[in-house]
Amino acid sequence: QSVLTQPPSASGTPGQRVTISCSGSSSNIGSNPVSWYQQLPGTAPKLLIYSDNLRPSGVPDRFSGSKSGTSASLAISGLQSEDEADYYCATWDDSLNGLFGGGTKLTVL
Amino acid sequence: QITLKESGPTLVKPTQTLTLTCTFSGFSLTASGVAVGWIRQPPGKALEWLALIYWDDDKRYSPSLKNRVTVTKGTSKNQVVLTMTNMNPVDTATYYCAHHHFGDFDYWGQGILVTVSS
Numbered sequence: 001q002s003v004l005t006q007p008p009s010a011s012g013t014p015g016q017r018v019t020i021s022c023s024g025s026s027s028n029i030g031s032n033p034v035s036w037y038q039q040l041p042g043t044a045p046k047l048l049i050y051s052d053n054l055r056p057s058g059v060p061d062r063f064s065g066s067k068s069g070t071s072a073s074l075a076i077s078g079l080q081s082e083d084e085a086d087y088y089c090a091t092w093d094d095s096l097n098g099l100f101g102g103g104t105k106l107t108v109l
Numbered sequence: 110q111i112t113l114k115e116s117g118p119t120l121v122k123p124t125q126t127l128t129l130t131c132t133f134s135g136f137s138l139t140a141s142g143v144a145v146g147w148i149r150q151p152p153g154k155a156l157e158w159l160a161l162i163y164w165d166d167d168k169r170y171s172p173s174l175k176n177r178v179t180v181t182k183g184t185s186k187n188q189v190v191l192t193m194t195n196m197n198p199v200d201t202a203t204y205y206c207a208h209h210h211f212g213d214f215d216y217w218g219q220g221i222l223v224t225v226s227s
Contacts, residue, residue, distance in 0.1 A: 002155060032212075033212060035212070035213045035214075037156070037214075039156075044205055044217040044218065044219055044220055045148075045156065045205075045214070045217055046217070047213055047214060047215045050211075050212070050213040050215075051211075051212070051213075056215065088155065088156050090156075090158075090213075090214075092212070095169075095172075096169055097158070097169055097170070097171060097172060098146070098148075098158035098161065098169070098171075099158060100148075100155060100156040100157065100158055101155070102155045103155040103156065
């Protein structure tokens with residue numbers, strides 16, 4: 001059971017906007033930056049969002065991140081079929097140990 | 110171009126010690142702020158953060174595995190070694206190493222599936 005709580009699944013139709021939540025506590029999300037990773041089927045995870053809301057070079061601006069208090073969110077606008085993947089939030093605890101969320105499987109209907 | 114690749118046994122027996130090597134290129138583990146981390150993923154399950162070794166040899170371990178996991182720099186300047194003792198079938202997973210900079214894993218290896226079975 002992960003310390004960071006994500007919904008196990010999410011879904012949307014092409015073109016829609018979907019959001020994925022990540023809930024933590026004051027000792028992790030509340031005091032450290034949040035990252036998001038996308039894992040396409042059968043591949044290694046890919047960094048999607050870092051420092052709460054920044055995109056690495058090459059990540060489309062359809063992907064955005066936000067954080068408020070002890071929760072963070074990933075939003076995907078203009079949903080596309082290739083966005084079907086598992087999404088993980090990540091952060092650190094007060095001892096600088098890494099944490100991953102339980103993951104959310106996004107289905108594009 | 111940063112690349113990483115995991116190597117080691119794909120099958121280990123219960124109670125044995127697992128040793129995995131991460132061989133990387135395109136960066137130096139002596140550069141300030143750089144680290145290499147290990148993450149694993151049991152089949153069909155979530156990612157689990159295991160360990161991290163920094164350029165200055167500082168190390169961090171998952172509290173739940175701290176007594177079983179050790180991460181060290183390899184004999185070659187471009188290698189990092191993960192050791193996990195007393196392997197159990199629940200440790201069956203794909204093990205990834207990744208380049209870590211400013212708090213994030215921005216480059217990942219392809220992963221190696223390690224099965225624990227007698």
